[in-house]
Amino acid sequence: TCVESADSFKCLCLPTYGGEQEQRCEDGWTKFQGNCYLPVSDRAEWLEAEQRCRHLNAHLVSIITPEEQQFVINAQDYQWIGLNDKTVQNDFQWTDGSPLQYENWKLNQPDNYLNLAEDCVVLIWHENGKWDDVPCSYHLPFTCKKGPVFCGAPPVVKNTRMFGNRRSEYPVNSIIRYQCNPGFRQRHLPVVRCQADGNWEKPKVDCTDGEQKPCNVFYTLIEVFLLENSHLLLFFSPSLPEPRWGRRATYSGSPGRVQTR
Numbered sequence: 001t002c003v004e005s006a007d008s009f010k011c012l013c014l015p016t017y018g019g020e021q022e023q024r025c026e027d028g029w030t031k032f033q034g035n036c037y038l039p040v041s042d043r044a045e046w047l048e049a050e051q052r053c054r055h056l057n058a059h060l061v062s063i064i065t066p067e068e069q070q071f072v073i074n075a076q077d078y079q080w081i082g083l084n085d086k087t088v089q090n091d092f093q094w095t096d097g098s099p100l101q102y103e104n105w106k107l108n109q110p111d112n113y114l115n116l117a118e119d120c121v122v123l124i125w126h127e128n129g130k131w132d133d134v135p136c137s138y139h140l141p142f143t144c145k146k147g148p149v150f151c152g153a154p155p156v157v158k159n160t161r162m163f164g165n166r167r168s169e170y171p172v173n174s175i176i177r178y179q180c181n182p183g184f185r186q187r188h189l190p191v192v193r194c195q196a197d198g199n200w201e202k203p204k205v206d207c208t209d210g211e212q213k214p215c216n217v218f219y220t221l222i223e224v225f226l227l228e229n230s231h232l233l234l235f236f237s238p239s240l241p242e243p244r245w246g247r248r249a250t251y252s253g254s255p256g257r258v259q260t261r
Helices: 046-055 066-072
Strands: 002-004 008-012 020-024 030-032 035-044 079-084 120-124 130-134 140-146 160-162 175-180 184-187 191-193 206-209 220-227 230-236 249-251 258-260
Touching: 035 046, 046 079, 046 140, 175 184
Parallel strands: 079 140
Antiparallel strands: 002 008, 008 020, 030 035, 035 140, 079 120, 120 130, 160 175, 175 191, 184 206, 220 230, 249 258
């Protein structure tokens, strides 16, 4: 259950999820209906504006409700929003993947006027925030939008390195992939996902030394994966014959005895 306040919202979760947590927007961002917004007065082409938002772990603003529409048009200027049909003509999509469940088009828009590749959408503040499709090369202000929940630096896993550049923040559902260092063998899935609660999944990848080392204990338990999600447990002892491949070896309970079946 979440309750909104002036500059943050507080969520009360079940005890298993860590109890009460208060989530705030970063300095300079404004919270509205559970999201964080950053108006940018610098003028940029649409693609550059989207890229600048992404550098902030955000996207150009998506508008999902009439209330959000009114909130966004507070600035008295034209501005870019995240809606575009750059991929498929007349199939308008939000850059953050939000569903197109609210529209506020200007009369007779969108029209792709004179086939000028009007693939990006501008918000017209003096017409109650009506939308118009225009060429993406215009230089306009814009607003970035993101949720308040994010993950910090990914977990450190022994004997691995991470693909890509390490960042201080990752949006929810971001996926990080690990790679074993040279000389080590990978076991289990090498990826982790940023979860909706702002925590990373527990890494499952295990990088083991590729060289066989002598056993320092009398009995060594070795997990051998035969098929995905299935395994066979084998017991080995330096003083006992090795069990035949494909059979299950079990310790009988008496010292020095191994049974196979």
